[in-house]
Amino acid sequence: MQQNFLAVNAGSSSIKFQAFATAGDNLARRVSGLLDGIGSQPRLHIKDGAGATLVDESLATLSVPSVEAGEAIVGDWLTGTMAADIIGGPIAAIGHRVVHGGPDFSTAARIDDAVLARITALTHLAPLHQPKNLAPIHAWRQRRPDLPQVACFDTAFHRGHSELADRFAIPDALYREGVRRYGFHGISYEFIAGKLREVAPAVAGGRVIVAHLGNGCSLCALQDGRSVDSTMSFTALDGIPMGTRPGAIDPGIVLYLMREKAMDAAAIERFLYHQCGLKGLSGISNDVRILEASADKMARLALDHFVYRITKEIGALAAVLGGIDALVFTAGIGENGADLRARIVAGSAWLGLTLDKDANRAKKIDLSAVPQGPRVLMIPTDEEWMIARHTKRLLDAG
Template identity: 80%
Template sequence: MSNSILAINAGSSSIKFQAFATGPEALLRRVSGLLEGIGNAPRLVIRDGAGKILRDDKLTQAAAPSVEAGEAIIGDWLLSAEAKDVIGGPVSAIGHRVVHGGPDFSTAARIDDSVLARIEALTPLAPLHQPKNLAPILAWRQRQPAMPQVACFDTAFHRGHSELADRFAIPDALYREGVRRYGFHGISYAFIAEKLNEVAPAIAKGRVIVAHLGNGCSLCAMKDGRSVDSTMSFTALDGIPMGTRPGAIDPGIVLYLMREKGMDAAAIETFLYHQCGLKGLSGISNDVRVLEASDAAQARLALDHFVYRIAKEIGALAAVLGGIDALVFTAGIGENGADIRARIARACAWLGVNLDPVANAARETDFSATAGGPRLLMVPTDEEWMIARYTRQVLSL
């Protein structure tokens, strides 16, 4: 019987998971699942390795009011006879996405008491995500204490940045404490870097900007398959606008909110993580699909601002790289938002990218209009596969 690795990717309102058998040369997907709408309208969909739906359960809000409750539902299923039959036996190890690894973690790490304590200590740097990442780790420790677990850090892919790129213009003592630019979505970017070797080998080692556009959004400048710079920095608030986060703002705004609005740290944290971005600008929704379907002027403003800021930051990263060989789109909006891709591509035409609207609408991998020049690519990400790969490497499975 082969080993089976469970990859868990817990977000603020969803949990994605996949189970893989460890073949001699490859990871073989046995199960994939998504519990989304946690706390609102939960829905659990589980498929086997061939994509056949095993479960499609609409749950009550009371059944999954939190990520912790959602994890319990998934955990119960994974320990069931049905799951073991589909996976091919019990799970041998679990890999987890952990958003912030701080200055200490440049690679994935097996979780022990010391590693767990260091992950928990980083919670103030990722208050929206870190507790959700910790929930399944703690649950499985209680459920099966001997189960090997591995933390895969979103920050690790960016740890090769130069000190020049990672510094803020603040006193050196704060940098030494760890107040520096980290970058996030690293598991996704690592997968794209690997996948480019397969789908676009001619540019995989070149100058590439990847746009990870989902509810959380960032851009990464890569050269030779490695991260050179990223729009996110000390926390996942920085960079381009997101569903409910503002991206880069003048820090004086925080002082204004404190002095003029009487907001304390907790209120400002809630404001920045939950009330800004597309949701704040539009006053309607953080969902691009809802905004695109709306006739409201504020919906158009939110989308226009989103595209403007992304194009602006692409320009900055192109300057860091000295030009680009490809612009790659991934994640929920990046993979499914043909209109957003087109608008960003047109705003970046000065870089030499040339859009083929038919190929873009058809979700083709390469939707460039001409054979020469920088490529426009759409490459679906697979963070769970990357988590499983890291877990296999750490545990030598």
């Protein structure tokens, strides 16, 4: 009997969602949608499984001031007649992306009151994301309290790291409290690890570095398809620069902001999550497309810094792996930023990486210039498919 699953990926200013129907042991995409520009210029775009547009509508700014308001719009559409006809029946369960699972959640979990309370208690570790992830969970609990819901954690894929990789050089008592390196974007990395076995089996079991480059950015070192290290750590602030987050900084800067700028914890949190990264350094935008089109020298500096820090961390992860068999680009910038891909590969050429310019512009899967040596790949991620797969697995388990 066919079952239908909904995957919801709520971000700080967008809600992505996809509906899947079971097709034997596989999942067939029935609907994919995006409500983005929440709080600014909201737009709802929905396609069917064949890619045909079902809805393409710009909404009034005041009608979608928050993710909570956006969830109401998405939920109303998904419970309407059109969605039921296209999906082919009622939804059996909903899976949600949840950024932080803390030290306890090493796999997806079916949501009940106790699990929801534990997820909520982790909000201080991901204040930009966790409340947005929780919003659709609460909304669907009110709309359909009987409907099974599943939390899929961005940290879960990294929970197999060695203690050596996960520790900070701080007292052991803090580690025991959960102050450790977690890593994020794990749903995306898990999808890429599986996809590599299909599109590049020769390297799938080897030493692979995946660059998840979007508004949030991180790198992950894979060995035999498993995460062994990542640039993000205790929170989603660490690692390489991002759209509005700085990546790794000297903790002394936080002390400086407290002492010299009289900033309290809330002000520092807003600063680190919303005013740094490409936006803060350029003073222009967190959007790479806008920075690439700008003649402003600070836009160029921001992009140069972005590339520098990424190539530096690729070198560090290559050292952890003892070499590299493939570099994989994914997510919004990784999949669409041909110029940045070229610059990053050029900066990592000492590892044996090469780039075919034509393949890079054409967005092929294998972007390598030569048939031998480490591969440079571009693989679109599909977090929603991964969420739906985990949701189906838990529902089948009962």
